[in-house]
Amino acid sequence: MIPAAFEYHRPTNMDDVIALLTKHGDDARVMAGGHSLIPMMKLRMAEIPHLIDLQDIGGLQDITIHGQRVTLGAMVTQHELINHAALTEVAPILRETALQIADPQVRYMGTVGGNVANGDPGNDMPGLMQCLDAQINLAGPNGARSVAARDYYEAAYMTAREDDEVLVSVSFDSPKSGYAYEKQKRKIGDYATAAAAVTLTKDGGTVASASIAMTNLSDVPVWSEGAGAALIGTRCDADALKAAVEAMLGDIDPTEDNRGPVAFKRHVAGVILKRAITRAWDRA
Amino acid sequence: MNDMTPDRETRSANLKGLGCSRKRVEDARFTQGKGNYVDDIKLPGMLHGDFVRSPYAHARVVSINKDAALALPGVVAVLTAEDLAPLNLHWMPTLAGDKQMVLADGKVLFQGQEVAFVVAKDRYVAADAVELVEVEYEELPVIVDPFEALKTDVVLREDLAGQTHGAHGPRKHHNHIFTWEQGDETTTNQVLENADVVAEETMYYHRTHPCPLETCGSVASMDKVNGKLTLWGTFQAPHVVRTVASLLSGIEEHNIRVVSPDIGGGFGNKVGVYPGYVCSIVASIVTGVPVKWVEDRMENLMSTAFARDYWMTGKIAATKEGKITGLHCHVTADHGGFDACADPTKFPAGFMNICTGSYDIPVAYLAVDGVYTNKAPGGVSYRCSFRVTEAVYFIERMIEVLAIELNMDAAELRRINFIKKEQFPYQSALGWEYDSGDYHTAWDKALKAVDYEGLRREQAERVEAFKRGETRTLMGIGLSFFTEIVGAGPVKNCDILGMGMFDSCEIRIHPTGSAIARLGTISQGQGHATTFAQILASEIGLSADSITIEEGDTDTAPYGLGTYGSRSTPVAGAATAMAGRKIRAKAQMIAAYLLEVHDDDVEWDIDRFVVKGAPERFKTMKEIAYAAYNQAIPGIEPGLEAVSYYDPPNMTYPFGAYVCVMDIDVDTGVPEIRRFYALDDCGTRINPMIIEGQIHGGLTEALAVALGQEIAYDDLGNVKTGTLMDFFLPTAWEVPNYETDFTVTPSPHHPIGAKGVGESPHVGGVPCFSNAVQDAFRAFGNRHTNMPHDHWRIWQTANRLGLHD
Numbered sequence A: 001m002i003p004a005a006f007e008y009h010r011p012t013n014m015d016d017v018i019a020l021l022t023k024h025g026d027d028a029r030v031m032a033g034g035h036s037l038i039p040m041m042k043l044r045m046a047e048i049p050h051l052i053d054l055q056d057i058g059g060l061q062d063i064t065i066h067g068q069r070v071t072l073g074a075m076v077t078q079h080e081l082i083n084h085a086a087l088t089e090v091a092p093i094l095r096e097t098a099l100q101i102a103d104p105q106v107r108y109m110g111t112v113g114g115n116v117a118n119g120d121p122g123n124d125m126p127g128l129m130q131c132l133d134a135q136i137n138l139a140g141p142n143g144a145r146s147v148a149a150r151d152y153y154e155a156a157y158m159t160a161r162e163d164d165e166v167l168v169s170v171s172f173d174s175p176k177s178g179y180a181y182e183k184q185k186r187k188i189g190d191y192a193t194a195a196a197a198v199t200l201t202k203d204g205g206t207v208a209s210a211s212i213a214m215t216n217l218s219d220v221p222v223w224s225e226g227a228g229a230a231l232i233g234t235r236c237d238a239d240a241l242k243a244a245v246e247a248m249l250g251d252i253d254p255t256e257d258n259r260g261p262v263a264f265k266r267h268v269a270g271v272i273l274k275r276a277i278t279r280a281w282d283r284a
Numbered sequence B: 001m002n003d004m005t006p007d008r009e010t011r012s013a014n015l016k017g018l019g020c021s022r023k024r025v026e027d028a029r030f031t032q033g034k035g036n037y038v039d040d041i042k043l044p045g046m047l048h049g050d051f052v053r054s055p056y057a058h059a060r061v062v063s064i065n066k067d068a069a070l071a072l073p074g075v076v077a078v079l080t081a082e083d084l085a086p087l088n089l090h091w092m093p094t095l096a097g098d099k100q101m102v103l104a105d106g107k108v109l110f111q112g113q114e115v116a117f118v119v120a121k122d123r124y125v126a127a128d129a130v131e132l133v134e135v136e137y138e139e140l141p142v143i144v145d146p147f148e149a150l151k152t153d154v155v156l157r158e159d160l161a162g163q164t165h166g167a168h169g170p171r172k173h174h175n176h177i178f179t180w181e182q183g184d185e186t187t188t189n190q191v192l193e194n195a196d197v198v199a200e201e202t203m204y205y206h207r208t209h210p211c212p213l214e215t216c217g218s219v220a221s222m223d224k225v226n227g228k229l230t231l232w233g234t235f236q237a238p239h240v241v242r243t244v245a246s247l248l249s250g251i252e253e254h255n256i257r258v259v260s261p262d263i264g265g266g267f268g269n270k271v272g273v274y275p276g277y278v279c280s281i282v283a284s285i286v287t288g289v290p291v292k293w294v295e296d297r298m299e300n301l302m303s304t305a306f307a308r309d310y311w312m313t314g315k316i317a318a319t320k321e322g323k324i325t326g327l328h329c330h331v332t333a334d335h336g337g338f339d340a341c342a343d344p345t346k347f348p349a350g351f352m353n354i355c356t357g358s359y360d361i362p363v364a365y366l367a368v369d370g371v372y373t374n375k376a377p378g379g380v381s382y383r384c385s386f387r388v389t390e391a392v393y394f395i396e397r398m399i400e401v402l403a404i405e406l407n408m409d410a411a412e413l414r415r416i417n418f419i420k421k422e423q424f425p426y427q428s429a430l431g432w433e434y435d436s437g438d439y440h441t442a443w444d445k446a447l448k449a450v451d452y453e454g455l456r457r458e459q460a461e462r463v464e465a466f467k468r469g470e471t472r473t474l475m476g477i478g479l480s481f482f483t484e485i486v487g488a489g490p491v492k493n494c495d496i497l498g499m500g501m502f503d504s505c506e507i508r509i510h511p512t513g514s515a516i517a518r519l520g521t522i523s524q525g526q527g528h529a530t531t532f533a534q535i536l537a538s539e540i541g542l543s544a545d546s547i548t549i550e551e552g553d554t555d556t557a558p559y560g561l562g563t564y565g566s567r568s569t570p571v572a573g574a575a576t577a578m579a580g581r582k583i584r585a586k587a588q589m590i591a592a593y594l595l596e597v598h599d600d601d602v603e604w605d606i607d608r609f610v611v612k613g614a615p616e617r618f619k620t621m622k623e624i625a626y627a628a629y630n631q632a633i634p635g636i637e638p639g640l641e642a643v644s645y646y647d648p649p650n651m652t653y654p655f656g657a658y659v660c661v662m663d664i665d666v667d668t669g670v671p672e673i674r675r676f677y678a679l680d681d682c683g684t685r686i687n688p689m690i691i692e693g694q695i696h697g698g699l700t701e702a703l704a705v706a707l708g709q710e711i712a713y714d715d716l717g718n719v720k721t722g723t724l725m726d727f728f729l730p731t732a733w734e735v736p737n738y739e740t741d742f743t744v745t746p747s748p749h750h751p752i753g754a755k756g757v758g759e760s761p762h763v764g765g766v767p768c769f770s771n772a773v774q775d776a777f778r779a780f781g782n783r784h785t786n787m788p789h790d791h792w793r794i795w796q797t798a799n800r801l802g803l804h805d
Ligand SMILES: Cc1cc2nc3c(=O)[nH]c(=O)nc-3n(C[C@H](O)[C@H](O)[C@H](O)COP(=O)(O)OP(=O)(O)OC[C@H]3O[C@@H](n4cnc5c(N)ncnc54)[C@H](O)[C@@H]3O)c2cc1C
Pocket: A029, A030, A031, A032, A033, A034, A035, A036, A037, A038, A039, A054, A074, A100, A101, A102, A103, A106, A109, A110, A111, A112, A113, A114, A115, A117, A118, A122, A123, A124, A125, A165, A166, A167, A168, A189, A190, A191, A192
């Protein structure tokens, strides 16, 4: 649990961050809350000769809400997601999700940017961002660009972000209607055995639109287009739930670990999704 | 001068003695971060050690190349078995009569085994150097299954080749360690053959780990000028460590000082001797400066002592009416690569022969086979007396299985088989003499407290509702009644490496009427400084607040065997009371002299001696203490001190009745503990608040073990649960509200009637949580499923029983 030696950088503006990333290439990594990165360094699973701390960079800590458009700065902590009244007003699913991440100690440090950028299939924010159809805003040596969360994740720890790019913020439209983030875990501080993010809108007593994403059931978060589609026009009755679950099961690909064998995870994924849909429907 | 005398009640309360929920005197420093643990020790010029560990579970060590590590600036030495061999320290004896490699001698037998010890100027350099030591391994076939170990040609312990006899008798196979038999096999088999009913079950009590919050570590400091070695360490038995260190190193015992500073939990993990201790000593002797070694969390989980890993097969015979007539138990015990169990020498399976439990079973037989595998060594008593958790789990599961076989209520089955109050002292079929008990009273009180009948009715309704499709949760009612066997133990049959398991207390009363008492035990969170002062306060009539308790420094404390197996109160607590009585005996003579009466004409009254029949004439203990140092009393030496070495005549047998109510989500396998009721009888209660704290802690560790905590290996011997992400340590969130209750049945042979309590809740808790899970599925045909009952295994039970569509 002793990391290898590293150089610690603490720049005060984004240009310097990008310059450092460009200069050191593979040998450099940015650090946000450090609650995924530092454990990896202590286990010597990551050796990072140049660690670039983002905490003195201005402008990354803001939560801005313009009408329906929400933008979360990369350095917004999970704790702030829980305690931001205006955010909870427009997008309560953020609070519901953040409350199920780790424990208060981790949430004081862990950031939105770190959680989204990390690329660990166990992180809860990536699935949520896919469900919300968020845009991931990056800055790099060639300027700024945005990537849809649904296109962002390539494999475990592999994302569309280039090594010399920094995640600046994520933005999405407020989910106006029913929502739920449902997670099964073994204990406080554990990653999901299975988790489901659901948003849906209701029109004339049936589902008008629905979006569903699953966490920790594949090497990337899984946005299940088919699962959402299966709900459209239904009243989320038993048959609709069954169809959504079946579509979702076609998209996930869990592996066996200490949380359990594949059959168990697939079963639980279905149960969790049904519960999430039911709660979202009740709230819609 | 006597006008101001407070009444007896006030004087008694002022002592804060037995029965007082006195606040823990330790907590001020712990809650303010002012504790002093091994890792807090920093000495001038101190070096740091770190281990190169084997990534393989079974491999030959072909070569070790230290060059690159030694070339790293700041690295002082890299020790291997070759370096230790000339000192004959490359192997060390274990507490179980086996020997263990200190550093890999030609091969490794488990993942995480110590291969080389790097010594460097700081902790970071040491960790970097570990990566630079090049070890070439040749992989060997890995055996993680003890049953396969007994069949395979693969020889794990080549050093024992040809030895058909081990420390505990004949070895049947090259991977077999011992067979330990107790009881009467022939009669037991006859009873089983002729019984109305026989229930049989095989259960696996999985491997787990005590996982104290503070890991193991030591700081060794060899002073070459005066020839003295000082060793600070996380030792539950510092005096034994001193003796072992002397025997191994050849340094005379008076030149070794062992200190256990504050210890952040032990739970059995810190009883044994680890390679890290030996290496820090050798490194300090070699370098002449202090050397610190502190393991990290993963090292602690992977390499220092595990607990349990018992495969138990039981047969229990009964009449149609449910009267138990006999019990047969066979255990295949997985000891890992070396037999490093921490048990009294003559008990290679600990007190597993307490497995007849709280029941009057006329005949029984137990056989335990110890086996080598490619897993870490250990086999410690994780918050229990030696193997008592295994024994109680076994019998409490067998009772449940028998209840199913007989189609009987499990509470009633227990009731009709309990040892009766008038049968104590009770001689068990497997050789123990239970000191005292009143099981029926405790059981009835527990069942009444939880409205047992009402719970069963509710459960039956739930089953019906489930069958009708109205609910997807089932309700489990977990019962357990346990008898512990603690306070090892009588020197006639209990020793560790030849050292009899007595314990000790030495008291000095200061002239102004305060005192210091030193004991041979060492607190790891149990609150000894609080409770032992209370025992003494009641014995000698000085307030507990005026008594300092000190333990853990072998230069000052009297010799004792340490703290584990709930032995501190039964043994050292008894020594404290006995030493206190010696103080009082001398005080009586002094008081009589001061009061100018005959010794027999004064009597003890809470905090003073009074003249019989003239209570206004008295001398308080404070006055007596002053006189002891300041007055020439004919025929009496000055001073007021006493020491007692206490060899207990018997073990003590705490018991208790637990009930757990659980709701289980059949679809996700998630259990929710609705209620947990724990009635404990630990004899005389010294500090009810500390008892309650101990019970909460023990139950929480029981919950952990029953519901998820395990050390799991894959087929290649890789540890799958090496971090706290996968190794389950419950937090406040997972822990239910505990209801505690008690009865008091004093131990007849203990000076104050106390029995020990710290481990009871763990021993009784594990079967209670497990029984609750199993009971939830009883209506659907479940007999037994193995722990840990984590979500997926519970789900699997539901799935196997066809409860998912
Ligand atoms: C005990 C424990 C339990 C946890 N449980 C959960 C859980 O249940 N669910 C969950 O979702 N998470 C969990 N986490 C992870 C936690 O939420 C992390 O804080 C989060 O995943 C990463 O955020 P961070 O700010 O700490 O990022 P860091 O650890 O600082 O960084 C993580 C990675 O992202 C990169 N990175 C960070 N910020 C940026 C950026 N702005 N641009 C580009 N790259 C960036 C870093 O270089 C690094 O590779 C847990 C962590 C712990 C220690």
